[in-house]
Amino acid sequence: MLHLTLRQLKVFESVARHLSYSRAADELHLTQPAVSMQIKQLEDNISLPLFEHLGKRIYLTEAGRELYQYSRAISQQLADMEVALDELKGMERGKLNISVVTTANYFAPHLLAKFCQRFRGVTVSLNVSNRETVLKQLTDNLIDLAIMGQPPENLDIDSESFMENPLVVVAPPNHPLCQEHNIPVKRLANETFLVRESGSGTRSAMERFFAAHKININKGMETDTTEAIKQAVQAGMGLGIMSQHTAELELETGRLKILEVQGFPIIRYWHVVNRKNKRLSSVANAFREFLLKEAAKLMDESKN
Amino acid sequence: MLHLTLRQLKVFESVARHLSYSRAADELHLTQPAVSMQIKQLEDNISLPLFEHLGKRIYLTEAGRELYQYSRAISQQLADMEVALDELKGMERGKLNISVVTTANYFAPHLLAKFCQRFRGVTVSLNVSNRETVLKQLTDNLIDLAIMGQPPENLDIDSESFMENPLVVVAPPNHPLCQEHNIPVKRLANETFLVRESGSGTRSAMERFFAAHKININKGMETDTTEAIKQAVQAGMGLGIMSQHTAELELETGRLKILEVQGFPIIRYWHVVNRKNKRLSSVANAFREFLLKEAAKLMDESKN
DNA sequence: GTTTATAATAAGGTTATACTTATAATAAAC
DNA sequence: GTTTATTATAAGTATAACCTTATTATAAAC
Numbered sequence: 001m002l003h004l005t006l007r008q009l010k011v012f013e014s015v016a017r018h019l020s021y022s023r024a025a026d027e028l029h030l031t032q033p034a035v036s037m038q039i040k041q042l043e044d045n046i047s048l049p050l051f052e053h054l055g056k057r058i059y060l061t062e063a064g065r066e067l068y069q070y071s072r073a074i075s076q077q078l079a080d081m082e083v084a085l086d087e088l089k090g091m092e093r094g095k096l097n098i099s100v101v102t103t104a105n106y107f108a109p110h111l112l113a114k115f116c117q118r119f120r121g122v123t124v125s126l127n128v129s130n131r132e133t134v135l136k137q138l139t140d141n142l143i144d145l146a147i148m149g150q151p152p153e154n155l156d157i158d159s160e161s162f163m164e165n166p167l168v169v170v171a172p173p174n175h176p177l178c179q180e181h182n183i184p185v186k187r188l189a190n191e192t193f194l195v196r197e198s199g200s201g202t203r204s205a206m207e208r209f210f211a212a213h214k215i216n217i218n219k220g221m222e223t224d225t226t227e228a229i230k231q232a233v234q235a236g237m238g239l240g241i242m243s244q245h246t247a248e249l250e251l252e253t254g255r256l257k258i259l260e261v262q263g264f265p266i267i268r269y270w271h272v273v274n275r276k277n278k279r280l281s282s283v284a285n286a287f288r289e290f291l292l293k294e295a296a297k298l299m300d301e302s303k304n
Numbered sequence: 305m306l307h308l309t310l311r312q313l314k315v316f317e318s319v320a321r322h323l324s325y326s327r328a329a330d331e332l333h334l335t336q337p338a339v340s341m342q343i344k345q346l347e348d349n350i351s352l353p354l355f356e357h358l359g360k361r362i363y364l365t366e367a368g369r370e371l372y373q374y375s376r377a378i379s380q381q382l383a384d385m386e387v388a389l390d391e392l393k394g395m396e397r398g399k400l401n402i403s404v405v406t407t408a409n410y411f412a413p414h415l416l417a418k419f420c421q422r423f424r425g426v427t428v429s430l431n432v433s434n435r436e437t438v439l440k441q442l443t444d445n446l447i448d449l450a451i452m453g454q455p456p457e458n459l460d461i462d463s464e465s466f467m468e469n470p471l472v473v474v475a476p477p478n479h480p481l482c483q484e485h486n487i488p489v490k491r492l493a494n495e496t497f498l499v500r501e502s503g504s505g506t507r508s509a510m511e512r513f514f515a516a517h518k519i520n521i522n523k524g525m526e527t528d529t530t531e532a533i534k535q536a537v538q539a540g541m542g543l544g545i546m547s548q549h550t551a552e553l554e555l556e557t558g559r560l561k562i563l564e565v566q567g568f569p570i571i572r573y574w575h576v577v578n579r580k581n582k583r584l585s586s587v588a589n590a591f592r593e594f595l596l597k598e599a600a601k602l603m604d605e606s607k608n
Numbered sequence: 609g610t611t612t613a614t615a616a617t618a619a620g621g622t623t624a625t626a627c628t629t630a631t632a633a634t635a636a637a638c
Numbered sequence: 639g640t641t642t643a644t645t646a647t648a649a650g651t652a653t654a655a656c657c658t659t660a661t662t663a664t665a666a667a668c
Contacts, residue, residue, distance in 0.1 A: 004310075004382075005310065006309065006310060020615095021614075021616095022615080030656095031657075031658065032615070032616095033615085033616080033618095033658080033659085034657055036615065036616060037655095038656085040616090048392065052583055053581075053614095053615075053664095054445055054579060054582060054665095055665050056613060056614050056615080056664080056665055056666060057614090058615085059445050061583070062392060062398055062399055063392050063585075066389065067389065070384065070385035073381050074381050077378050078374075080374065081370075081371065084374070085352055085367060085371065088367050141358055141361070277358060281367075309625090311626080324644080324645095325645060325646095326645080334628095335627075337627085337646080338627055338628080339645095340645065340646060340647085341626075341627085357644095358635095360634080360635055360645080361644095362645085
């Protein structure tokens, strides 16, 4: 087991470069005996002579040449490491691990793209999962941040809202209610609603809304993706309630219409969430700030 | 300027591997506070936290992950280095820098081949030059060993003879003296001799011999290569005196004949030479021993 | 020979390193 | 709540790391 020190390697490199103990001592602001000692210790450590002494000149031995190569390589690694760590400090580089719930997938990539555009060198790992999985990833500390609708009441979680999440009623373009304005909520009582699985934030918001208005609605097909609901609504199987963000495309192309029901859109909020006490990386922190300050504005702009 | 130690990296690696200070302490046969300290120092050095502490669990930070990569790379370098140095020690590997005078080129490669065959992993750099250049390389410490005929009287040089170097008189096969035996030296007085340049070891040995026998010979063409002399002798331009080793091929194929002159062959010796006080590498030393102990025998064998 | 340049060696001292033990703090598990 | 598992902190210590100055040894240059 050899116990060499980085100091020894550093001194050795200097001597090997100058082929002189005295020059090395000058360079390192040491006395010559100090250099002699370091080299001696290094030679003792590896049990091989590193220099040959012929007259006043010294030469590298075969072992010395070999060691020099490795020593240089290690120095390079250390230098690279220093740069890498400095970059991390300065946020010139870094990795953002983030998970978003499925519905957020309709706008999160857009925001991430903007963020990456601003902070070159930041790499992002985006995971899209259902609410349950996202929460597990949070508690397992697998991710820095999460974006979701309703934050859990769990005390181990910090969350903050950063953008409105308007829930709208969508219908196929040929639906009779599409022509009407200020549709009373009561009118929805006759309609069939396609709903997300229970436990979904959208689903519970919807149920709370109708409960508040004392309305019983028909629940049609129950699916676990918003995508399926959009398809089903287009096919005329019923109405849907969903985050307006998730339906931008279909609304724009006219495949779906928003019904102007009184009390809608239900304004909920997107939240950025992290495990409590988690020390956010500078990148994660920057993204969190970015969301809080600019997400709403950016999403608004992109609509126009 | 960051002053981290290999110890810190080693401890860090262990903690990163176990994701536990206590497990790392066990592995390293330390107490847990000792580990805490090393990590703390490391974190102070790089001014970045390496671990996150969430509850009783710890996790690597981004910086920690980054550092781990570099740390592992450095450890690998060190391990590789250790192996390389061990190989050097054990002569499993190594480089032999050797120069030989031109005339030795007729047998030196053969010996080197045998040597390399025995010590796999040894690489050889063989340089063939005239005596003067070889000596310069020796004093400049560019080579480990040299092979030459007459070693210089220089006190800075260690030399030892390892093999006979018989100088013979060669003639073209149709030369009248070829049929005779025990030719008296006097008979050569009428012959023309093709000679090497003055300063050559062969040339001076020849001159000493004829001077001792008080014979004046005719000197024909003077060249700086033995090869040219062999060609000239075959062409009938005169006789030659040269190391028998350099003419093996021509003798075997009958293109040249050895004249059985009294007092011949003149026995001189091949010497292995190194700069005084030079600490020979294990490979160089092994080759030197190899020459002293086995070269003569091997050359003898190869003749048959 | 003397001078000059270089490295080795010896002696000594300060500091920092790398631990230890003991105890406190924290959070998870029960 | 109590217990258990973990890390942090504090205080103390032996030692080795690292350097200095002073001197010696060596060989090259003059």
